[in-house]
Amino acid sequence: MPRAGLSRRDVIAAAAELADEVGFQQLTMGLLAQRLGIRTPSLYKHVTDLADLKHGVATQAMTEVGEEVRDVLQGRSGRDALTALLGTMRSYAMTHPGQYAAANSTRLTGPDDPLLAASSRVIDSISAALRGYGIADADMVHAIRTIRSTIHGFALLQETDGFQWSPEPGISFDWMIEFIDRGLQALASGAAPMSGVARAQDPGD
Amino acid sequence: MPRAGLSRRDVIAAAAELADEVGFQQLTMGLLAQRLGIRTPSLYKHVTDLADLKHGVATQAMTEVGEEVRDVLQGRSGRDALTALLGTMRSYAMTHPGQYAAANSTRLTGPDDPLLAASSRVIDSISAALRGYGIADADMVHAIRTIRSTIHGFALLQETDGFQWSPEPGISFDWMIEFIDRGLQALASGAAPMSGVARAQDPGD
DNA sequence: GACGAAAGCTAATTGGATTAGCTTTATGGC
């Protein structure tokens, strides 16, 4: 109840904002303290250490992504849902590079990690987006993983300047969405079950 | 030519090995010096600073990946080439996590960066692997980017414990390869040109 | 056998993270 009246929530929110500006890796206790107008050691009243702070940012970001995705998926299905899903995630990655990096490069601390819960919610949304394609249960886990991989990879490459902007990345992104959409449709129409590949039973993540 | 007789090459090689053991982020001057049996400041006779060291590791790794991929692609085409390509990269990522992370998270220093040259060689190999599919020039850049995104994303997720191992990631990986293979085949057979999506002219990266 | 550059070393500085221990401020209970 003293001076600045900061809460853990405030501190993490400020850290998230700062991470977007200077980069998640460059997020520092000193910089954050300065931003909040307090001295560095005072931060330890709100977070146990830098790792905790970063983990908090990751959780907050993943939660936010989950909410945005859930909202945008309302009333959409099939290709429409896929486009909305991927577009939302890419958009988030571009507007909040630091937070996106946090959300996807932070290791889980255990089975009860709130970050895991937040991630699960996002995965549930991906699963929901795929529902309209009528994909076999056995393929669902793999399809989800494929989509997650693609999104993360795209965000990573773009952030690292992975491709040198010959055609705009955005165009490739749209191309990729179409590529995936066609693949999923083909999957659904059951043209040929995914051959040779073992099928899964458990719709885990 | 005194005592240990180390060269820049030796130092970077040791750093790469160390990175695989402790993680690229955890690679430290002190740890490396200890590993080499010299004092920390002595490292500065071989690299200008930590950033230079890490950049060197990245370049070495990317070069090695490029060679492995080029070799394994000899005499293969189509799905066979795609499987070999992706399999090789995933295998590299799994056996050399630190180096893989280095290669794909290091920013280029400029247009004459040797890391850029090494990356370009890898991209050329991906391009070669795709050649057998008879993909339209206009689609090539996007296809390459899609594949890179997928590989990197998969490696990233697996490393971060992104998926909780319900079915083994390897199975999903195989599934993903098949998914992409089918998509590329469909593309080639020109069923329908990628609609709505702008086409590229320049086969950049 | 001396010379010069390369490769090491020690000492010292800097900056970020973290800890210890003290101070100040809201607040709830009287």
Next chain:
DNA sequence: GCCATAAAGCTAATCCAATTAGCTTTCGTC
């Protein structure tokens, strides 16, 4: 209105990794 107390800050001090400065040793060469 007054005081005890826990929360929220602060200063001082420690630790560790990176980096710089300046000195020393080792070799290959002539």
